[in-house]
Amino acid sequence: MSSLDVMYQELILDHARHPHGRGLAESFDGESFQVNPTCGDRIQLRVGLRAAPAPGGEPGAQPGDGGEPGALVLESVSWDGQGCSISQASASMMKDLVEGKDLAAVEAVAGAFAELMRSRGRGVDQAAAESLEDAIALEGVSRYPMRVKCALLGWMALKDAAAKAAAGDASPARIPEGI
Amino acid sequence: MTVSSALSDQEVAAIRADFPILGRRLEGGRPLVYLDTGATSQRPRVVIDAMRDFSENHNAAVHRGAHTLAGEATDAFEDARAAIAAFVGAAPAELVFTSGATGAINLLTAALGAASAGRGQDPSHRFAILPGDRIVVTQAEHHSNLVPWQELAARTGAELAWLRAGPDGRLRLDDLATAINARTRLVAFTHASNVTGAITDVAVMVAAARRAGALTVLDAAQSAPHLPLDLSALGVDFAAFSAHKMLGPNGIGGLYGRIELLEALPPGLTGGSMVEIVTMREATFLPPPHRFEAGTQAVTQAVGWAAAVGYLDALGMERVAAHEHALTARLLEGVARIDGVRVLGPADATDRLGAVALDLAGVHPHDVGQYLDAQGIAVRVGHHCAQPVHRALGVVASTRASLGLYNTAAEVDQFLGALDQVRSYFGVGR
Ligand SMILES: Cc1ncc(COP(=O)(O)O)c(C=O)c1O
Numbered sequence: 251m252s253s254l255d256v257m258y259q260e261l262i263l264d265h266a267r268h269p270h271g272r273g274l275a276e277s278f279d280g281e282s283f284q285v286n287p288t289c290g291d292r293i294q295l296r297v298g299l300r301a302a303p304a305p306g307g308e309p310g311a312q313p314g315d316g317g318e319p320g321a322l323v324l325e326s327v328s329w330d331g332q333g334c335s336i337s338q339a340s341a342s343m344m345k346d347l348v349e350g351k352d353l354a355a356v357e358a359v360a361g362a363f364a365e366l367m368r369s370r371g372r373g374v375d376q377a378a379a380e381s382l383e384d385a386i387a388l389e390g391v392s393r394y395p396m397r398v399k400c401a402l403l404g405w406m407a408l409k410d411a412a413a414k415a416a417a418g419d420a421s422p423a424r425i426p427e428g429i
Numbered sequence: 430m431t432v433s434s435a436l437s438d439q440e441v442a443a444i445r446a447d448f449p450i451l452g453r454r455l456e457g458g459r460p461l462v463y464l465d466t467g468a469t470s471q472r473p474r475v476v477i478d479a480m481r482d483f484s485e486n487h488n489a490a491v492h493r494g495a496h497t498l499a500g501e502a503t504d505a506f507e508d509a510r511a512a513i514a515a516f517v518g519a520a521p522a523e524l525v526f527t528s529g530a531t532g533a534i535n536l537l538t539a540a541l542g543a544a545s546a547g548r549g550q551d552p553s554h555r556f557a558i559l560p561g562d563r564i565v566v567t568q569a570e571h572h573s574n575l576v577p578w579q580e581l582a583a584r585t586g587a588e589l590a591w592l593r594a595g596p597d598g599r600l601r602l603d604d605l606a607t608a609i610n611a612r613t614r615l616v617a618f619t620h621a622s623n624v625t626g627a628i629t630d631v632a633v634m635v636a637a638a639r640r641a642g643a644l645t646v647l648d649a650a651q652s653a654p655h656l657p658l659d660l661s662a663l664g665v666d667f668a669a670f671s672a673h674k675m676l677g678p679n680g681i682g683g684l685y686g687r688i689e690l691l692e693a694l695p696p697g698l699t700g701g702s703m704v705e706i707v708t709m710r711e712a713t714f715l716p717p718p719h720r721f722e723a724g725t726q727a728v729t730q731a732v733g734w735a736a737a738v739g740y741l742d743a744l745g746m747e748r749v750a751a752h753e754h755a756l757t758a759r760l761l762e763g764v765a766r767i768d769g770v771r772v773l774g775p776a777d778a779t780d781r782l783g784a785v786a787l788d789l790a791g792v793h794p795h796d797v798g799q800y801l802d803a804q805g806i807a808v809r810v811g812h813h814c815a816q817p818v819h820r821a822l823g824v825v826a827s828t829r830a831s832l833g834l835y836n837t838a839a840e841v842d843q844f845l846g847a848l849d850q851v852r853s854y855f856g857v858g859r
Pocket residue numbers: 467468528529530531532571573574619621622623648650651671673682814
């Protein structure tokens with residue numbers, strides 16, 4: 251496979267064509283709006299949080315999945331935006347990956363993804379790779395430094411929206427007029 | 430322009446041999462197809478050699494010191510100024526070296542801001558921009574010729590008005606009557622858009638500005654490399670351009686100003702090399718152009734830029750323009766045959782440069798550019814530092830092929846062939 255075909259795997263193009271989480275939820279606990287300054291691509295992203303149930307709560311919960319008792323769990327991620335197939339696929343995969351995780355676990359996968367993007371095609375260790383699920387398919391992007399920003403756009407919005415939500419700031423994101 | 434005056438195939442082959450980078454092979458041994466001259470042009474060996482010769486034999490601080498090298502460096506710098514000024518139809522004192530077109534426009538807005546704040550005594554008062562005055566720009570501007578005017582308007586309390594771009598990207602000259610009012614002090618506009626390629630009717634713009642007593646500022650960053658340019662004949666008051674778009678190095682450009690205006694304008698940047706007498710309280714300033722050249726200048730780049738205009742002059746800008754015009758027509762005819770292509774700009778090559786931005790239905794420009802890059806074809810993707818004109822044409826970003834004198838019909842055809850494959854690669858339009 252050429253580097254181009256590695257970057258544009260079918261899984262990525264599928265996510266780009268049928269993105270998950272696209273369409274903004276009405277209510278949210280935190281919202282962010284981010285642009286990629288080089289191309290003007292943009293994403294508006296909303297998150298909803300809930301507190302993880304007290305001990306002895308939901309049966310069969312996995313660690314990190316559903317959250318430590320009392321931890322804040324990312325209940326919903328929804329977004330809308332305009333962008334290339336990489337940014338759209340990345341936001342779509344991100345939604346699948348982070349929804350239902352507590353914020354500490356979200357931060358951990360965000361870190362793994364950022365490391366993958368910085369890897370310049372060298373990849374990441376197996377544990378990090380496994381934690382990324384579908385998003386590991388974006389490894390090919392790391393060979394193209396000019397495209398890494400595309401893949402990170404949704405993640406930047408997630409980080410910002412989650413931080414706002416955790417701080418109790420549910421104000422709408424500022425979206426420049428006439429954009 | 431007649432076709433017979435265009436460069437012959439042999440001449441283009443000889444030109445290509447002058448540009449070392451065009452011999453570069455990319456991954457898999459693919460030759461480079463460079464279609465991004467609108468962003469920055471490549472450099473012929475004479476430019477590279479002139480800068481090396483200056484560095485190896487003549488480098489010294491200019492306009493100070495009395496030693497041999499200082500004299501040679503000063504001569505090289507001022508000879509470069511004269512050559513570049515002649516190339517754009519200006520007198521040497523009318524050409525101020527800047528860091529580029531962006532630097533030139535910011536230098537001008539800084540000077541106008543200083544005049545508006547009352548600096549520069551009587552002669553400068555004519556430049557003062559007051560609250561309620563108007564600055565007119567256009568929707569087709571590069572951010573370089575828009576954002577500095579937004580800032581100057583904000584600093585002075587002036588209002589900003591603009592001409593719109595029509596559906597074919599050309600400026601709507603019917604907006605002139607409403608945009609330029611009696612309080613308009615200045616009209617800043619591009620000679621040719623780096624997105625749509627549309628060439629502005631400068632005479633109409635200048636006439637409208639003059640009727641209102643407004644100054645004109647021409648962004649010649651895209652026209653200087655591709656058209657014969659005679660700024661004094663065009664009758665604009667100021668103009669800006671960059672060496673790196675016209676076969677020269679980056680880091681240098683020019684601000685043109687009619688001499689009687691530069692003589693009256695206060696400096697925008699201040700410091701060393703632009704002063705006469707400095708006391709602890711105040712300073713007096715040199716005449717133009719040096720009044721506007723504070724600090725150590727990009728002398729090596731000036732020497733390289735002069736070599737670049739010498740190279741263009743030897744070919745003749747009429748012939749360069751004719752060659753590019755023919756390629757532009759071929760490119761526009763070709764993209765019109767490809768499904769899903771919408772050209773952002775005039776659809777035919779009349780009054781148009783070879784910057785061809787397009788939208789390919791269903792495929793994002795980044796993805797288009799990546800596919801082309803894998804074939805060795807370098808194009809620009811994104812908003813090309815011109816968000817408003819993209820917005821006016823209903824898109825966020827585009828894919829732009831832009832031609833230079835070293836491009837060939839075969840390269841245009843290769844681009845067209847690759848572009849035709851993009852939608853099927855991404856599985857759209859099947
Ligand atoms: C029309 C136009 N104006 C201004 C500029 C700015 O030139 P520079 O970045 O060299 O200052 C450019 C180039 O990017 C341009 O195409």
